[in-house]
Amino acid sequence: MTDSIQSITILGGRSKSGQPEDVNLRLVPGDLVAVVGPTGSGKSRLLADIEYIAQRDTPSGRCILINDQPPASELRFAWGRKLIAQLSQNMNFVMDATVAEFISMHAECRDNSFEEAGLEKLIGSVVSQANRLTGEPIHPDTPLTALSGGQSRALMIADTAVLSDSPIVLIDEIENAGIDRRQALDVLVQNQKIVLMATHDPILALLAHSRIVLKSGGIADVLRSDEGESELLEELQKADAAIMAVREKLRRGERLEGPGFKIS
Amino acid sequence: MKLITVAGPPSSGKTSMLLRVIDWFKEQGLKAGVVKFDCVASKDDERYRAKGVPVLLGLAGNLCPDHYFVTNIEACARWGQSLELDILISESAGLCNRCSPFIRQALAVCVIDNLSGANTPTKMGPLLKQADIVAITKGDIVSQAEREVFQYQVRKVNARAEVLQINGLTGQGKERLGALLTQAQDIDTLDGRKLRFSMPAAVCSYCLGETKIGSDYQMGNVKSIAIPDVPRPEVS
Numbered sequence: 001m002t003d004s005i006q007s008i009t010i011l012g013g014r015s016k017s018g019q020p021e022d023v024n025l026r027l028v029p030g031d032l033v034a035v036v037g038p039t040g041s042g043k044s045r046l047l048a049d050i051e052y053i054a055q056r057d058t059p060s061g062r063c064i065l066i067n068d069q070p071p072a073s074e075l076r077f078a079w080g081r082k083l084i085a086q087l088s089q090n091m092n093f094v095m096d097a098t099v100a101e102f103i104s105m106h107a108e109c110r111d112n113s114f115e116e117a118g119l120e121k122l123i124g125s126v127v128s129q130a131n132r133l134t135g136e137p138i139h140p141d142t143p144l145t146a147l148s149g150g151q152s153r154a155l156m157i158a159d160t161a162v163l164s165d166s167p168i169v170l171i172d173e174i175e176n177a178g179i180d181r182r183q184a185l186d187v188l189v190q191n192q193k194i195v196l197m198a199t200h201d202p203i204l205a206l207l208a209h210s211r212i213v214l215k216s217g218g219i220a221d222v223l224r225s226d227e228g229e230s231e232l233l234e235e236l237q238k239a240d241a242a243i244m245a246v247r248e249k250l251r252r253g254e255r256l257e258g259p260g261f262k263i264s
Numbered sequence: 265m266k267l268i269t270v271a272g273p274p275s276s277g278k279t280s281m282l283l284r285v286i287d288w289f290k291e292q293g294l295k296a297g298v299v300k301f302d303c304v305a306s307k308d309d310e311r312y313r314a315k316g317v318p319v320l321l322g323l324a325g326n327l328c329p330d331h332y333f334v335t336n337i338e339a340c341a342r343w344g345q346s347l348e349l350d351i352l353i354s355e356s357a358g359l360c361n362r363c364s365p366f367i368r369q370a371l372a373v374c375v376i377d378n379l380s381g382a383n384t385p386t387k388m389g390p391l392l393k394q395a396d397i398v399a400i401t402k403g404d405i406v407s408q409a410e411r412e413v414f415q416y417q418v419r420k421v422n423a424r425a426e427v428l429q430i431n432g433l434t435g436q437g438k439e440r441l442g443a444l445l446t447q448a449q450d451i452d453t454l455d456g457r458k459l460r461f462s463m464p465a466a467v468c469s470y471c472l473g474e475t476k477i478g479s480d481y482q483m484g485n486v487k488s489i490a491i492p493d494v495p496r497p498e499v500s
């Protein structure tokens with residue numbers, strides 16, 4: 001069932017003040033959509049509605065269609081392989097298990113039946129994927145709760161990317177975790193998925209093909225990115241690369257000098 | 265009237281969840297009331313009353329709240345019937361992990377939160393094993409992967425129950441839980457009904473108020489812990 005997703009559609013409900021949302025947004029595989037708006041404007045709520053495949057039964061009154069239809073109940077509440085992978089804002093794990101135990105339990109419950117050797121390999125690949133995103137290497141024997149915010153986030157991302165082949169991915173603010181956000185996005189956004197990403201980060205927002213704008217709990221607008229924005233994105237990426245380079249030099253205890261660090 | 269027994273560890277989110285579901289019942293035109301069973305103190309009655317929900321509070325004091333429950337639930341059911349409730353919910357904080365307030369043919373709901381540890385479900389006993397519905401709360405605090413793993417651990421202990429995630433703060437999931445709860449059987453009387461699981465056989469001197477420690481003071485149903493190669497005091 002999960003490999004036959006042709007579309008999801010967001011039908012508007014109402015904002016916190018009861019204003020109707022005039023929205024009918026249909027997304028197809030390959031779409032990357034940013035969700036923007038001030039803190040408290042309802043970005044996480046929108047992602048939660050999609051994760052729940054709301055049927056006008058959440059406070060927002062929104063309705064989410066899958067392949068242009070209300071989902072069957074099995075699809076909403078089914079156990080096992082998930083239609084939707086969600087990376088929420090949580091920065092820390094609370095579970096009492098080591099990294100390796102957690103990955104094995106997660107693999108087991110995603111009913112991937114692994115031989116022991118396969119499991120070892122899987123743990124290795126999740127951990128090494130995570131370590132590509134964080135500067136502080138994660139060890140499989142570390143308890144989850146001893147991981148730093150950045151390590152936890154990197155592991156959550158790697159786990160989502162490697163273990164769940166969900167066709168729909170929801171991301172809530174990957175930027176403020178001290179991880180390489182561009183790499184994180186690349187890891188999560190493999191081709192032919194539908195991705196929605198709440199973000200305050202200009203580069204992430206402009207990488208998206210369109211933006212859902214939220215205001216006081218409601219969807220206020222949906223903007224398509226245009227050519228001017230694509231050019232701006234290139235400029236921003238150059239600036240970002242320059243800042244990263246400076247940060248790296250500072251980290252290594254080097255001096256910053258010369259025209260190499262002039263931006264543009 | 266339907267009787268629904270809801271139990272779970274302290275602060276697992278029972279009241280928060282129930283207040284949300286009771287809102288949903290109201291939208292469906294159903295009148296619900298609550299009996300709260302606890303040990304020494306509870307302010308849950310005020311929370312229900314503030315929402316206009318008829319409520320009784322029973323404090324077990326020095327009894328196990330589940331023992332106290334079974335000796336009082338029948339009278340509470342009559343109270344609910346006299347108020348012409350459609351649904352009576354009992355909320356108890358299962359404390360000893362050995363008792364459970366579940367009654368045969370009364371829908372049994374276990375509430376447990378996502379923070380309680382991956383191995384907690386295996387330690388929980390009849391409270392979890394005998395439930396018809398397991399409601400898992402506080403999913404907003406953990407990652408999706410942790411929710412999945414925790415739910416899986418619950419399933420391993422009770423594969424028969426309907427397991428669902430519900431958020432006690434936003435009420436997300438209340439419609440599904442509400443719909444399941446309204447399928448509970450109606451009861452006329454509890455007289456002669458049976459508990460799903462016997463309460464522990466525990467009539468020892470300490471049940472009867474003894475406070476001193478030592479073999480001289482232990483009487484009745486006492487069980488000694490196995491300690492290798494150390495002489496054990498005789499139990500009289």
Ligand SMILES: Nc1nc2c(ncn2[C@@H]2O[C@H](COP(=O)(O)OP(=O)(O)OP(=O)(O)O)[C@@H](O)[C@H]2O)c(=O)[nH]1
Binds near residue numbers: 281357404405
């Ligand atoms: N984040 C979060 N907090 C929750 C959720 N459900 C309940 N809480 C919080 O957990 C705490 C305990 O909730 P209660 O509903 O009082 O728990 P309870 O099981 O009724 O507690 P007792 O009856 O005292 O045993 C409160 O601070 C709630 O706000 C949830 O889904 N998410």
Ligand SMILES: [Mg+2]
Binds near residue numbers: 278279280308355
């Ligand atoms: Mg309570």
Ligand SMILES: [Zn+2]
Binds near residue numbers: 328360363
């Ligand atoms: Zn007990």
Ligand SMILES: [Zn+2]
Binds near residue numbers: 467470472
């Ligand atoms: Zn005793």
